[in-house]
Amino acid sequence: MSxxxxxxxxxNMPEAVLEEYGAKTKDPRTREIMLSLITHLHSFVKxxxxxxxxxxxxxxxxxxxxxxxxxxxxxxILLSDTLGVSSLxxxxxxxxxxxxxxxxxxxxxxxxxxxxxxxGSSIVQxxxxxxxxxxxxxxxxxxxxxxxxxxxxxxxxxxxxGFYHMQDENMPDFNLCGxxxxxxxxxxxxxxxxxxxxxxxxxGPVGDMLNACGRHPMRPGHLHFxxxxxxxxxxxxxxxxxxxxYLDSDTVFATKSSLVGEYKETNDEAxxxxxxxxxxxxxxxxxxxxxxx
Amino acid sequence: MSxxxxxxxxxNMPEAVLEEYGAKTKDPRTREIMLSLITHLHSFVKxxxxxxxxxxxxxxxxxxxxxxxxxxxxxxILLSDTLGVSSLxxxxxxxxxxxxxxxxxxxxxxxxxxxxxxxGSSIVQxxxxxxxxxxxxxxxxxxxxxxxxxxxxxxxxxxxxGFYHMQDENMPDFNLCGxxxxxxxxxxxxxxxxxxxxxxxxxGPVGDMLNACGRHPMRPGHLHFxxxxxxxxxxxxxxxxxxxxYLDSDTVFATKSSLVGEYKETNDEAxxxxxxxxxxxxxxxxxxxxxxx
Numbered sequence: 131m132s133x134x135x136x137x138x139x140x141x142n143m144p145e146a147v148l149e150e151y152g153a154k155t156k157d158p159r160t161r162e163i164m165l166s167l168i169t170h171l172h173s174f175v176k177x178x179x180x181x182x183x184x185x186x187x188x189x190x191x192x193x194x195x196x197x198x199x200x201x202x203x204x205x206x207i208l209l210s211d212t213l214g215v216s217s218l219x220x221x222x223x224x225x226x227x228x229x230x231x232x233x234x235x236x237x238x239x240x241x242x243x244x245x246x247x248x249x250g251s252s253i254v255q256x257x258x259x260x261x262x263x264x265x266x267x268x269x270x271x272x273x274x275x276x277x278x279x280x281x282x283x284x285x286x287x288x289x290x291x292g293f294y295h296m297q298d299e300n301m302p303d304f305n306l307c308g309x310x311x312x313x314x315x316x317x318x319x320x321x322x323x324x325x326x327x328x329x330x331x332x333x334g335p336v337g338d339m340l341n342a343c344g345r346h347p348m349r350p351g352h353l354h355f356x357x358x359x360x361x362x363x364x365x366x367x368x369x370x371x372x373x374x375x376y377l378d379s380d381t382v383f384a385t386k387s388s389l390v391g392e393y394k395e396t397n398d399e400a401x402x403x404x405x406x407x408x409x410x411x412x413x414x415x416x417x418x419x420x421x422x423x
Numbered sequence: 424m425s426x427x428x429x430x431x432x433x434x435n436m437p438e439a440v441l442e443e444y445g446a447k448t449k450d451p452r453t454r455e456i457m458l459s460l461i462t463h464l465h466s467f468v469k470x471x472x473x474x475x476x477x478x479x480x481x482x483x484x485x486x487x488x489x490x491x492x493x494x495x496x497x498x499x500i501l502l503s504d505t506l507g508v509s510s511l512x513x514x515x516x517x518x519x520x521x522x523x524x525x526x527x528x529x530x531x532x533x534x535x536x537x538x539x540x541x542x543g544s545s546i547v548q549x550x551x552x553x554x555x556x557x558x559x560x561x562x563x564x565x566x567x568x569x570x571x572x573x574x575x576x577x578x579x580x581x582x583x584x585g586f587y588h589m590q591d592e593n594m595p596d597f598n599l600c601g602x603x604x605x606x607x608x609x610x611x612x613x614x615x616x617x618x619x620x621x622x623x624x625x626x627g628p629v630g631d632m633l634n635a636c637g638r639h640p641m642r643p644g645h646l647h648f649x650x651x652x653x654x655x656x657x658x659x660x661x662x663x664x665x666x667x668x669y670l671d672s673d674t675v676f677a678t679k680s681s682l683v684g685e686y687k688e689t690n691d692e693a694x695x696x697x698x699x700x701x702x703x704x705x706x707x708x709x710x711x712x713x714x715x716x
Contacts, residue, residue, distance in 0.1 A: 143514070144511075164636055168506055170463045172507070189503065192488075192499050222469070383436075
């Protein structure tokens with residue numbers, strides 16, 4: 131019989147697999163990731179002891195997730211989101227030390243290229259019937275509490291019907307999106323509609339998973355921001371809508387109490403006239419603090 | 424501000440995610456699998472602390488694996504194979520207690536529907552230039568060491584060029600495949616070609632992964648068997664080729680020393696004449712033992 135035949139089985143897994151990847155993988159970071167992946171993946175399999183049917187079901191599920199991905203749909207991000215992994219990765223990478231505004235997930239609906247706008251503009255290109263006019267307003271500060279000039283706020287949100295512009299063919303491109311740059315006072319202000327809670331797409335395998343797990347697919351209403359300024363950490367965050375019924379069960383585990391903003395009914399004829407809207411209107415005041423990079 | 428806002432971050436992950444899935448998932452087995460998955464997945468992420476670029480690379484990799492899957496290619500099985508998971512799942516599900524022949528992985532190249540053949544037939548429909556004629560021969564026993572009648576051996580293998588019939592359009596369907604049923608003596612015998620080592624498909628993301636990890640894509644040569652008999656556990660196994668240079672580094676971690684067979688040069692004019700081949704020929708003697716189900 132041959133010498134040097136390797137025997138693989140439950141007794142020497144994952145050690146034998148780790149030995150192989152550990153010995154052959156040259157790049158240190160790749161090796162670190164592979165060894166950790168193999169360790170935790172084998173622990174999971176040894177823990178749940180899947181039948182062959184269950185293992186094949188997992189293969190079929192992952193294949194369906196892959197097949198659902200195309201240019202405008204990223205089902206693996208949705209899977210990562212709904213398992214809390216995206217939020218965890220975000221948290222790992224953005225410790226703001228209790229000073230800077232907290233980050234939260236980017237989500238799959240950001241498209242670069244929003245139109246540049248003057249402060250006070252409306253990002254509503256096409257109003258929806260249910261949409262309530264809202265003004266978002268505040269100041270971008272640096273970590274010392276000074277107003278930050280030249281900060282760019284890239285904002286986007288879904289409509290009151292729960293769709294982002296690329297999800298709804300009846301919506302103009304970049305509806306409810308805009309890019310604003312702060313002046314010396316660090317202030318921002320723009321007109322929008324109060325964002326509504328909405329379901330993540332459920333017509334794919336991730337929707338099936340949520341269903342099998344008895345979980346709703348809803349996210350509480352939120353306004354997305356990417357705020358950048360030279361010399362500062364990029365801030366990717368939301369303003370969540372105060373009072374939203376899903377603030378305690380965000381399907382993608384991305385809520386943070388520090389990121390909730392209150393849409394207050396505001397009676398201010400002067401500001402309304404300046405912004406070309408009617409008074410009273412809703413107004414959310416929310417300040418951001420960037421951390422040096 | 425709103426009450427009941429959940430805060431999610433590295434401090435309470437995965438606990439907060441486990442709490443949600445634990446409370447909502449009704450089916451006990453689904454719950455068990457999901458909680459274990461979330462626990463190990465979050466441990467992996469906390470362990471390697473991926474940058475956002477690395478996390479996105481992982482998403483892109485999994486998406487590419489999914490996109491590579493079609494009717495004849497299953498890249499997620501290949502991924503599971505090359506991480507040792509398929510072999511582990513196999514080992515978990517088929518403890519033969521040191522009595523029955525060991526199982527090993529099914530692999531992605533089994534197609535049901537092989538032609539039924541008489542004992543002594545050749546499974547070679549189209550010979551390859553390099554192919555060495557080989558006779559596979561042995562007895563199927565029950566766990567008490569008695570020959571087992573009525574056992575069906577479903578056999579398949581790649582050609583000496585390393586391709587299975589569905590991978591090579593120049594090969595007839597079910598070339599190097601056959602189904603044999605034992606008589607009272609439990610014996611089986613058929614003619615084939617000595618199987619060669621071959622690479623798993625490397626033109627997809629799993630090939631890229633192996634490459635990044637410095638691993639070759641080779642499997643040692645092997646003959647596949649599924650052996651079934653009423654009242655017995657289905658045996659899915661290989662006969663690995665003695666002396667093969669990849670017996671100590673099977674890229675899918677499926678080798679077992681008990682499954683290595685020796686192809687001996689055999690000078691037996693009578694048997695050669697009976698089998699309609701030339702003498703000398705190669706002959707591998709290998710017995711199987713099934714366990715009651």
